[in-house]
Amino acid sequence: MVGIGQPSNQGSDSGPANPKSLSLHKNVRELPLSSERPCFRLLEIEAAGRREDALRGGAATYDLKDPCDIDYDALSYCWMAPDATEQITLNGEEFPISKNLSAALRQFRALQQEQQQAAASSPPKLWVDAMCINQNDNAEKSHQVTLMRDIYASARRVFSWLGEADEHSALAFDTLRRFAASADGGTLDTAATARQLSGEAVERRAAIQRFVRRPYFFRMWIVQEVVAAKEATLFWGPHSIDFDDACVAMERITGSDFYPFSQETANLSYVWRWRDAYHGRNTSGGDEELDLRLFLDTRDKSATDPRDKIYSLRGIAKERIRASIHVDYDDSIRNVYTNFSKHILKIRPDLQILSAVMVRHADSSIYELPSYVPDWTQPKYGGGILQRYYRFKPTHLFRASGKTKPHVVVADDGSDGISVEGLRLDTISCVIDIKSLLVRGPVSSTTVTESVLHELAENTIPTGTYSFTAEPAWMANFRTLTADRTALSPRIGDGYRSANFSRFSDVDLQKPNHIPTGLPDSLWEEVSKAVEVIVEDKDLFVTEKGYVGLGHETCAAGDVVCIFFGGEVPFLVRPDGGADGHGFRFLGECYVHGIMDGEAMDGRGALEKFLLM
Structure with a gap:
């Protein structure tokens, strides 16, 4: 684990307390690494009589492509607090290490001695990022990161260190x-x-x-x-x-x-x-697991250097993504994130990366990213429209743009703007603070019932019937504010429903676009919990033509609802004064009831190119 890649909120991993000594140590002075070949350093930890004995060892360089078999283990661990340092003597010179690394090395040394006594084998070598990479040399660090996958894949075993044992360790592992x-x-x-x-x-x-x-x-x-x-083994003490x-x-x-x-x-x-x-x-879904999905699903994991939100996954991502990620720790975070988004938009047959953009991040992001670029340092939320796809029947996935493919033009001149082709569906006329309307009762909890939905419909669909689907207004409102993905959605797969929503097994959901009336309060209570997560960062909106939709909480009257070619969901954009008045600020995904299955594409109007800035 490269030291630049550790988080500050779960125990800092920013590196040893005396980084200057790293670059001056013998490991670096006398064991340089070639940038032309896949060379790396390995350690040998000397045996000791007692666990508390000082750590000593040596280091040497090797070539990953050598035909000879290099028997070594690789350590996976957290750097933890950089100010709690201890020492190891390497090649006769002291080297500062963190307390957590010291504990890991002592456990490795003890295990190594047990194995040698049992099998009379030579001591295995060990790869440790903090000691085998010069963390102060960006060029070396960048090159070594490109080898990380091979270093761990070629190791005899990955030694995953959880930390020193406590009173729970033995019982947990038992x-x-x-x-x-x-x-x-x-x-x-x-x-x-x-x-x-x-x-x-x-x-x-x-x-x-x-x-x-x-x-x-x-x-x-x-x-x-x-x-x-x-092979990976978890060690807790x-x-x-x-x-x-x-x-x-x-x-x-x-x-x-x-x-x-x-x-x-x-x-x-x-x-x-x-x-x-x-x-x-x-054998099922493997291709997607290591594609964009890999980056979306690790969004909440931590890295001290924000570039590692991209770099750390490069080695295991699919080739078409890996080939585009050039590891360079001298490059700016803004460039790394922007170039990654542009490449994904070029190669994928969908626009899912745009669903990773959350407008609420704009207030806390410090990187001045283009509006269509996700800030990967910011957390995801439970209410994303495209999340939980695994619940849906394959025939009922969102496909707002029908069978169209993305038409995205990325400028080659280094400018930030991208052009996306699609349709202008409508313009938002009013926004409704849905959370304030749903929070009720003495404990101020989100409450959704049929009667509450009837009240809400009076504000959004006063005619009583949603004209785009011919549904009762309250039903259309419910499917909108839940993004049509609760236990009552006709999109949910039967297997998922029976395994996870067994309490709804007796509810008749066979009729299209129909939710039974008279559901018991206990089921509405369960639905209310799901709704609370979905609308946590959302507002309801109504368009000039009468569409009802759900968008991120910063949407406002005048924002434009678009259907971009290749998009599973519609998107919101806001006219921007730049680009001669023709540019737009991208706001994020949204749900618009009645168009999520491509209905708006049947009699589509004039095509438009949206310049996103």
């Missing part, structure tokens, strides 16, 4: 091992294991919570390091478990309701899925 070993007849129904552990459920759940919240799992760089590995076994266990733990599924548990699920795709074990 719980993981028990669930990993229990297949209950070959199925993922591990209710029997959950019952066996029910007597210690409180303690074991606390241990699992501590495990999934380890800072290690929130880092950008660990994704490539673990995904590319032939002296306790260890195979990474894939831990992922199997977490799937069974959450599947049996022993521990709830959450974004924290999903951190492991995602990496496991990417490992399967990278190693060809995923």
Whole structure:
């Protein structure tokens, strides 16, 4: 894990406290790395009698393409606080390292000695980013990052260090091992294991919570390091478990309701899925897993250097993306992000990267990015229109632009603007603060019921019927403010509905564009929770022609609703004074009820080229 790529909010990984000594150390002075060949440095840690003995070792350079077999392990870890430094003596000279790295090296040394005694083998070499790369030389760092995938993929094993053990470590790993070993007849129904552990459920759940919240799992760089590995082992102090076994266990733990599924548990699920795709074990959706989806799904992971939100995934991304990412730590963050967006828009048959733009980021972003470029340092939110596609039937995915392909022109003169072809659907006439209308009751919670929806319809569709779909107004409002993706949506796949929305199994959703009336309060309460997430950063809007839509909270009267060719969803733009008055500021995706399946393309009007600035 390259030191430039660690986050500041989960334990800083900005590097050792005395960076000057890194560039002057013997490793750099006497072991230079060629930029013409895939050369890298490896360490050998000397044996010691006791764990607390000083760390000592040596280093040498090697060529990744050498025909001889280089037996080495690679360390994957967090740099943590840079001011808590210790020392290792390398080639006779002291080298400052973080406390967390020191603990990892001591555990590696102890494990290495056990293995040597058992097999009488030579000590394995070790690759550690902080000690094998000159972090103060951008040229060396840039070249080494292009080799990172191969370094981890060629290692005998990736040693994934979670940190020193605490009172939860042993119990957490014991719980993981028990669930990993229990297949209950070959199925993922591990209710029997959950019952066996029910007597210690409180303690074991606390241990699992501590495990999934380890800072290690929130880092950008660990994704490539673990995904590319032939074999990865998680170490929490002296306790260890195979990474894939831990992922199997977490799937069974959450599947049996022993521990709830959450974004924290999903951190492991995602990496496991990417490992399967990278190693060809995923026969369903593997191509998309390592394409743009990889960058979208890691958005909430942390990196100290914002460029690593792109660079750290380069090695495992599909070739058509990897080839376009030129690693250069002297390049500006603005250029890295802008060039990445332009390339994605050139090569993909859709405009999904535009759905990653969130206008609320504009107030906190410091990089002055073009309006159509996502700020990858900013978090994603749960209410994106294109999120949760996996819920939909394949025949019911959004396709607002019908069967059209993107028409995007990216200037080759280095300017920021791009031209996107499409249709101007309508203009927003009014915006409704939907959250204030839905928050009710003594605890001010989001409340959605049929009666509330009837009230809301009086403000948006006073005729009582939504003319574009012939639906009752309240029903059209509901499908709009939920982006048509709750348990009551006709788009949801039957398998997903039965597995995740079992409480709605008796609801008749067979009629197109129809939601049954008279649903019990308990179901509306569940729907209300989903709506609260969806509208968290959204407002409802009505257009001049009477369309009802859902857009990001900064949309305003006068904003233009567009359907860009190749877009699954419509988009909002705002006229901008630049480009001789013909430019637009891109605002983001939106949902407009009645056009999400390409209806507006049937009698489409004149084509227009939108210059996004």
